[in-house]
Amino acid sequence: MNASRPLLALSLFGMLGWVACEKEPGKGGLATISGKVYGYDYNSVNVLIDSGYVGDVRVYICYGGGTTPDDDVRTGPDGSYAFKGLQKGEYSLWAFTKCDTCAFGTAAVRQDIELTETDQEAILPDFVIKD
Numbered sequence: 001m002n003a004s005r006p007l008l009a010l011s012l013f014g015m016l017g018w019v020a021c022e023k024e025p026g027k028g029g030l031a032t033i034s035g036k037v038y039g040y041d042y043n044s045v046n047v048l049i050d051s052g053y054v055g056d057v058r059v060y061i062c063y064g065g066g067t068t069p070d071d072d073v074r075t076g077p078d079g080s081y082a083f084k085g086l087q088k089g090e091y092s093l094w095a096f097t098k099c100d101t102c103a104f105g106t107a108a109v110r111q112d113i114e115l116t117e118t119d120q121e122a123i124l125p126d127f128v129i130k131d
Helices: 004-020
Strands: 027-042 048-053 058-063 071-074 080-086 089-098 106-115 121-123 127-130
Touching: 027 058, 027 089, 027 106, 071 080, 080 089, 106 127
Parallel strands: 027 121, 027 127, 089 127
Antiparallel strands: 027 048, 027 080, 058 071, 058 089, 089 106
C-alpha cells in the first residue's frame, strides 16, 4: 500500500499541472476572428466617388492586446478576412485608412476583442476606411 502513495501523489501533481497550464493568446487553438473592411473612395478634391467592401486590404492582428502585429491577412474580393486557429485571450486588430491630417497620411482603425471560449467564432463590426 505505501508504495502506491508516491505514485498517487505523482499522478495528482501531474493532473494539477495540466489543469493549471493556461495557453497564451495566439495560434494553436480552435477560435476564429473574422469581419469585413468597408471603404469610402474620395477623389483629389475630397468628393465621394464610390463606397463598398474592399478587397486586398491588409488587416493586422496582435496577440495579447499589444501594439506590434503578430500576423496579417488580406481581405478577399468581398472585403472579408479571417484569423483562424486562435487560442482564448485578448487580441487587437487594425487596418489602415488614409488621413489627410495624419503623419505619413495614414491612421490605424483598431478594434479589440477578448475570446473567452476555446472554439469561439467572433465576428467584428466592419472596419471603415477611407481610400
